[in-house]
Amino acid sequence: MVFDRPVSTSSQISKKLFRDYSWLFFIICSVLALQLPITQAHAQLLSTDTTNNTEQAEPEWANDSLGRRTPRGTVEGFIKAVANEDYDKAAQFLRLDPDLQDDMDGAALAQSLQRLLDQNGRIFPYSQISNDPGGLEDDNLGPNLDRVGTATVNGETFNVILEKTEGPDGGPIWLFSSQTVQRVPLLTEEEATGSVVDRLSPRFLRETKWGGVPIAHWMAMLLLVIGAYLLAWSITSFTLYTLRLLWYKARQEATAGIIRAFALPIKIYLAVWLFVVASEQVGVSIIVRQRFSEVTIIVGVAAILLLIWRLLDATTRFTERRLTRRNNMAGVSAVLFLRRAAKIAIVVLGFIAILDTVGVDVTAGLAALGIGGIALALGAQKTVENFVGSVTLIADQPLRVGDFCKVGDIVGTVEQIGMRSTRIRTLARTIVTIPNGELASTKIENYAHRDRFWFHPTFGLRFESTPDQLRFLLVELRAILYAHPKVSPTPARVRFIEIGADSLNIEIFAYILAKDFDQFLEVQEDLYLRMMDIVEASGTGFAFPSQTLYIARDQGLSKEKGAEAEEQVRKWREAGEMQIPSFNSDRIQNLRNSISYPPEGSSQQNGRAT
Structure with missing residues (x-):
């Protein structure tokens, strides 16, 4: 005899009662079923x-x-x-x-x-x-x-x-x-x-009847219940022990929780199955079994819904602990809400299944619940949309509390992710509340997760700049990038990219290693100042827009500095040390961290920073 489908739990029985008093629950239910x-x-x-399901016509016969x-x-x-x-x-x-x-x-x-x-x-x-x-x-x-x-x-x-x-x-x-x-x-x-029970029972137990059945049959049922439960408990405990011993994953948190969730329902199911087989083999009266046949289905309902209940607890508690370790309180709130909703659904499903089992017509009630659910869903459409959006945000995690991000046209720091909406404090120190349904479908740019900052200026130099001056700038500007401890050497490039309408353009491309935007601004400021010094040292200068009347004020180019730059380039040529089109690895290695940062004279370098 094989059970194909265990069935659910009563909504009134708590998980703790099942865990601590499962043997009593099983004995009571199995005696009846x-x-x-x-x-x-x-x-x-x-x-x-x-x-x-169908409305029966009134019979025409008595x-x-x-x-x-x-x-x-x-x-x-x-x-x-x-x-x-x-x-x-x-x-x-x-x-x-x-x-x-x-x-x-x-x-x-x-x-x-x-x-x-x-x-x-x-x-x-x-x-x-x-x-x-x-x-x-x-x-x-x-x-x-x-x-x-x-x-x-x-x-x-x-x-x-x-x-x-x-x-x-x-x-x-x-x-x-x-x-x-x-x-x-x-x-x-x-x-x-008689049956085995009748042959093994004393005469007075066979002759004394209750409900049309000898007392011996009732006593045999009680003994079978106890024996079946003890045997099921032994088999389940041995199986779990062996599983933990031979399968290392069974000792890990997630897998162990799932195994524990299956343990009690399987124990109850196995005990009932053993009890049923044994009661048939020893010939317990069909009168007893049939009188309480409905309870058998209820035990099955209790088993399957108890399994779902425990699996739900195991998975949600594991997820809750992971979210807590990540300090994702909004995710914890969503998990708790979903767990409560799922448990309510389990209780309602079990209650309906039990009513249907004992012969109560649940069709009208289900129809009323369906109509009410449709009306509620239509009335709470936006609420449901925002809830689904919050679940999406928690599952996908495009942003977290404390992240600096851009949502549409709004730039600010995320202060709270709730079940209905998310609050962002803008740069103007105002609070913007965005419904989660809208937020989940909006383009989000999160600045908090970047590992480095892009440094990408373009310098426009005067047309009077000579090629050697540009070569000098290309070498010295690259040297700054390679030497600076807060600049990633790969990629770090400086290229003469364009002869523009009113300037000779040099593009700088590098990534700054900074933990936040404030530190990036500090490093960027330092790089700009050092590069301005290099431009001045080259004897050239930044180009002015051609519309500006600067001729009368123009002091011209420095012939002395230009000559020095050309002399330096000549020496590089003669020595074979021209680091163009790219620096060699030895030169890069010698330049690494040769710039003192913070710069000399800085309060941070002298240990006076707070």
Whole structure:
């Protein structure tokens, strides 16, 4: 016997109760529920019973005195009759072959069917049996047949089938089909002595009955519950210990949390499965199992929803700890909100599933919830959009609290990322609040994550500058970049790029190593001043716009400095040390960090900086 689908938890039972008192929970529930065909439970969760989904027309015929108008009524009536040991009445739920009816003992057949179901059979929970006079229409058995259980005779398993017949008033009467009855073996004297429970129990426990069942069966159920739980606990504990011993990932935080989440639901599920198999093997009465069959489905519902609940806790707590280590409080808030919402959904789903299991029509309630949900979603459209935007911001993390960024036309520092909006303090010290839905779809430029700052000026020099003066500038300006400790040497370039309309243009391209924008401005200022000194030392100067009337004021170029620069270039040529078009590695290595920074005379260099 295999369970295909465990099912959910009651919304009223907390995780701690399951963890600390799982054995008590299992004993109580399993005593009431002996078997669950999980494929049927799966159908119960995914599709609504025909009785609950369709409006039935009022019958034109009177009620049957035995309640045989529906398959469920027939099964319930048969179970009640055999519980009262009224086998003549129970025989009226069997369809006997008219040709052999005189030769067949209906009461004996009813008792044999009970014994077969006690020891080698099962009946589906009542909620899985149709309560529609027409029966189930999608079971591939035809319009007049319904499957209500299984039984095994001589190692061969067959379906227990109900067949719809026509009563004296023309109304439907559901009976155990003649094919099913024919496969029921009559009791022998040895079989009549009872099941394993009956043979091993004292006489007074067999003769004393409660609810139509010997006390021995109730006591056997209790012992089986305890034994099944202890065996399931032993198997689960050994498996977890072995898993942690052989698989190193099982000892890591994330994987260990997932394994712990599976442990309790699997323990409950395994214990119920062992209990069901054992109760069938020892022949616990079908009366007991069927009386509490609905609880079996509820136990399955409890198992699956408990698993989802614990997995949700494990994953969200792991995520919460990671976000806390990153100081992402907005992310923590979102995770907590989503966890609460998911738990509410789990509780609602479990409550609906349990109500549906016990026969309450939940169709109208679900329709009302659907209409209300649509109305709420339409009314809170912007709120939902902002919430989804906040989840996107937290998951993608384009910005964090404290980041200096540009959002659209707004430049400032992020002060708070909330569930609805984000607050940015601008350079004018005002606060701008941006809805998260809008922020998530806006272009964001985040300055906080850059590892270096781009230094990219273009110097326009006077047209009177000679080529040797330009060569002097190219060499000395590159030397400054290579020598400066706050400038990355790769790439660090200075190139004569253009003869412009009113100047000779030299482009400087480098990255400044600075931890923030303020430090970048400090280094940039130092570079500009040093480069201005180099331009002045070259004997040339920065170009003025051609529209400016500067001729009368122009003092001309310095012939002395120009001659010095040309002499220096000549020496470089003669010595073969012209570092054009690029510096050699030895020269770069000699220049590295040869500039004193902060510059001499600076209060920081003298240790007087605060």
